[in-house]
Amino acid sequence: MSVPVSPAAGEDALGYARGYAPGRTLPLRVEIVRQFRRRRTLAMFALLLALPWVLVVAFQFGPGSNGGNSLRLSDLATAGGLNFAAFALSVSASFLLVVAVALFCGDTVASEASWSSLRYLLAAPIPRDRLLRQKLIVALGYSAAAVTVLPLMALLAGTLAFGWHDIRVPGTGEIIAATDVLPKFALVIGYALVSQLVVASLAFLLSVSTDSPLGAVGGAVGLVIVSSILQAVEALGSFREFLPTFWNTAWLDALSPQPDYSGMIKGVSVSVTYSVILIAFAFRRFRRKDVVS
Template structure:
């Protein structure tokens, strides 16, 4: 089931284009920084400024600049399409009468979205590491705290950070799946999911609603940066894990409650 779902996803031209764009982004970024410098003192995330010092930081600069919009967009496109897309094509009814049980479809679709999340995050990171090694030095890695560590340890930290970013996107996959069960229009589901994420990012910048910040799915999205501090701070990362797990549990139970009792009329 998972194999068939994955091949369905990757046979789509849209998926291929999306992944190509994501994997090209670090090269573009690396080239621009290589040509024009890090632009130190700008408003960009600090990793961008550090890129010229070490290849490893291109990994973090890439994922951190794709994090607020493009990665959630890619995940929403896939996750929100999962049920709504099948419904709009009408293939959902044929899957159900094949017969495939509704829970099986839901779990299969969730696993595909989660695999996609891991795949694009690792893909962007790997692409960025290669681009970084082409453009920038590969010596000891300076941590945010000013201390240094070996290049290999730096790569290991970047890998952990990438996994943490993938973990942060789990809520997007879950929310996308849930919304996907409420509509037969995939574009609507994608926009709805992206809307929730952007809304959450906006709320997390309004200090008057500080009280609800811990409930926002995006609240701990920058916690992966704590891997690059010394000592490593696990507090926010742990909270992100709990937050993502709760959002996933909520979204998945909502999706199954809706999908199991849904009249499929598409």
């Protein structure tokens, strides 16, 4: 240790430290770097990128095709890259992507609290609203990357393994030209993103409310599980339409020969509704919260 002798940075006209501006605190780039080098971030992306290849290998090993008579999505997976990507998305959207999104959004504030670094960020000072905003943007960005990277890698893996063919529609076996489907595929990924917003925002709210990152992630995943169970109860009738996960598979409608977007529109509506409220609660809560961790 030695003694610091430099003069202080001094204050500006307002009486704040020189060069300090609330709007410049916690730049997105800094938050991205802070999160990126975490093991769980890297492990999650490695898993998402590897999964399509694992599926490809699994399909190679499996018993030969059943003659192409079956028209289920899983049996059509080997019909081409697009079919494979649709299959990969359908099998992962219900749980793997949920976990990924819950991880990125549920961990972000709670882990800072558990490391005690949150109080130093707040005392830097980063205004609380800004801290939440920047963290939310970065967490959603990582979530979006996770949801996007899987179908894209599946498209690549599927195309390399099974070739670039037009898509065969499950159920009727109709063929749609690949060039027609590609823009729809972008729409599907976009919808998958929006439908994960509920998970993201709930995880974020829990992240703000607890010091335990696992609690926040688990809570959000738990919600998805409970909602999926409830939506299987047909006695609930149209109540189910308002369950956050009810419309999660509506994107399949976009890939049919006569795309029907009404389910997706409802899904977006429900998803946005829940997310906006949950995120508003997160901000409201964090603003006045006593940070004691």
